[in-house]
Amino acid sequence: MLGLILLVSLALTGCQPGTESEVSTGEPASSAVTESSVSQNGTEMESAQPEETVDGLKITAEGVPVEVRFASDGQYRCEYDKNEYAVTTTTNGSTFEIKVTDSKPETNNEDNVIVYIPDQSYGLITGVSEGSSLILPAINANITVTSNASSVMASLPSDYNKTLNYTGNTSSCSLSMGGVHDFAVNAKISTSSVSVPSSWPAYDMLSTSYDYTSGNGTAKINIDVTSSSFVFSDE
Numbered sequence: 001m002l003g004l005i006l007l008v009s010l011a012l013t014g015c016q017p018g019t020e021s022e023v024s025t026g027e028p029a030s031s032a033v034t035e036s037s038v039s040q041n042g043t044e045m046e047s048a049q050p051e052e053t054v055d056g057l058k059i060t061a062e063g064v065p066v067e068v069r070f071a072s073d074g075q076y077r078c079e080y081d082k083n084e085y086a087v088t089t090t091t092n093g094s095t096f097e098i099k100v101t102d103s104k105p106e107t108n109n110e111d112n113v114i115v116y117i118p119d120q121s122y123g124l125i126t127g128v129s130e131g132s133s134l135i136l137p138a139i140n141a142n143i144t145v146t147s148n149a150s151s152v153m154a155s156l157p158s159d160y161n162k163t164l165n166y167t168g169n170t171s172s173c174s175l176s177m178g179g180v181h182d183f184a185v186n187a188k189i190s191t192s193s194v195s196v197p198s199s200w201p202a203y204d205m206l207s208t209s210y211d212y213t214s215g216n217g218t219a220k221i222n223i224d225v226t227s228s229s230f231v232f233s234d235e
Contacts, residue, residue, distance in 0.1 A: 047077040048089040056095035058126040063102040067135040071116035080113040147171040163220040168228040177234045184217030190226040197234040
């Protein structure tokens with residue numbers, strides 16, 4: 001394979017209250033309601049609750065390893081080192097946006113920022129990873145991920161019946177199918193390597209595309225990779 005999946009060490013860190021992140025719409029963005037507290041290990045936990053009902057969620061990681069987890073209390077919050085990272089939140093219509101950036105890019109800090117989200121129904125989850133790593137939990141929602149010089153790990157639950165769109169450039173991605181049996185894979189490949197389960201048709205390294213359908217093809221998995229590696233796992 002051309003790329004190795006980057007495994008990042010999981011560490012609870014804290015978060016710094018931030019300002020509004022940039023949004024791509026002409027509509028004014030409203031700030032989320034935030035509340036910060038310091039945990040016993042010296043890190044800071046920030047709770048940021050959107051003022052409106054959330055249908056979409058966008059998480060942007062810029063030069064920072066980010067792991068997204070489900071919150072046991074059903075609240076949005078994050079844990080990170082406020083001296084190293086910055087987290088900004090905005091509510092853009094029905095989409096809650098969380099942006100994580102590196103306050104000190106000259107410092108080599110590999111601690112994860114942990115973002116907790118409610119385990120609820122989402123219309124669309126958008127992930128953007130720039131020069132970093134992003135870990136997404138198994139959730140039955142439409143998912144769009146863009147990765148540039150990054151590592152992405154994503155999981156799909158066994159009942160997944162939505163659409164996943166992944167675009168990777170000089171990146172690596174590992175997708176765990178979680179026992180999904182009813183899906184259609186459509187991949188566009190350029191100077192990349194793709195690894196598929198042994199039960200699937202083998203991928204021809206000289207091919208610029210890969211297509212495979214299982215069952216009725218209910219779940220749609222669209223992959224577009226350039227100079228990257230992509231690993232499918234059915235475990």
